[in-house]
Amino acid sequence: MTPNQRSSSRWSTLGTVTAAVAACAVCCIGPLLSVLGGIGAASAIGAVWVPALAVVAVVALMSVVWVLRRRRAAVCGTERGVFDLGMPTPAPSDAKVRSGRH
Helix, strand or coil: HHHHHHHHHHHHHHHHHHHHHHHHHHHHHHHHHHHHHHHHHHHHHHHHHHHHHHHHHHHHHHHHHHHHHHHHHHHHCCCCCCCCCCCCCCCCHHHHHHHCCC
């Protein structure tokens, strides 16, 4: 093998590798860009919606606290006046003695 043949063999190998890399880049660039574009779109939507969801969560928490306080105030409130508790009147002491001796 002469030095010129070795030199051309190296260049042909380098050319083949370069062509293979270029073909791979052309073939795979579409899916790679679509994946990266999807990730970018998801992050952009997340950047917009996360603060909005935080506001919704704070409003929901405030409304739950408001409803619970309102219920507590309604339960603890009493009205003034006399109320009939519906308690039975005690039986006379004679009735107890008579019923116990049967």
